[in-house]
Amino acid sequence: MLLRKELPHASDVELLTVILGNRRTAEALLRRARGSLFALLHAVPCQNGDLFCAEGPSPYAGDPLMKLQAARELAARSLAEDLCARDCLTSPAAVRDFLRLRLAGLPHEVFVCLQLDAQHRVIAIEELFRGTLTQTSVYPREVVKASLKVNAAAVIFAHNHPSGVAQPSQADELLTRSLKDALALVDVKVLDHFIVAGNQTLSFAERGLI
Secondary structure (H helix, E strand, C coil): CHHHCCHHHCCHHHHHHHHHCCHHHHHHHHHHCCCCHHHHHCCCCCCCCCHHHCCCCCCCCCHHHHHHHHHHHHHHHHHHHHHCCCCHHHCHHHHHHHHHHHHCCCCCCEEEEEEECCCCCEEEEEEEEECCCCCCCCCHHHHHHHHHHCCCCEEEEEEECCCCCCCCCHHHHHHHHHHHHHHHCCCCEEEEEEEEECCEEEECCCCCCC
C-alpha cells in the first residue's frame, strides 16, 4: 500500500495512481509515454483528444491527462512562490526547475521575463511574447516598459526551443545584448537568459554570454 512507504521510495506508477486514482490508467498512460514521466507530464492532446497524437483514439485522454497537467502547474506555482522569498542568484537550481516546468514541452516559442527586486527576489513572472515553432519576435521597448511598470531592479529572461536543441543561436545572443543595453539605460540589470529545450536548460551567464 502506497501510504505505508515514503513518497521518494514509491514507483512512478504508484505516484501516478495517487493522482489519477486508478492504477490501470496510470500504467496505460506511462506505456503510451514509453516510460517517460517528462513526456507524460508535458503531453498535449491533439484536437481529436488522442494522447501524444498517436494513431487511433486514446481511451485515456481527457481527465487523466488534465490531472497530470494540473499537478505540474501546481508544482510550477509552488516553485514560483518559493522564488518570491529567495535570492535568485543563490538559488539557480530553483530557477531552472521552475523554467523547465513552465516552458518545457510547449509546441511554440515563448519569451518569459522574471522581474526581480533589489534583493533579486521575484516580484513578477510575465510571458511577454509568444511565437511559432521556430521563432518569437521580441521588442526591447515592450520589455523596458514591463520592467518599469513593476519597478524591477533586475531581470532574468527565458525562452524555449521546441526543437529540443538548447544551444543559443546568433539571433539569441544579439537579442540578449540588445535587451541588456536597453535596460541599462533605466538602471535594470540583466542577470541571466535561459534557454529551455526539453529537460535541458542552458544559462547565458554560465556560458559567459551576459
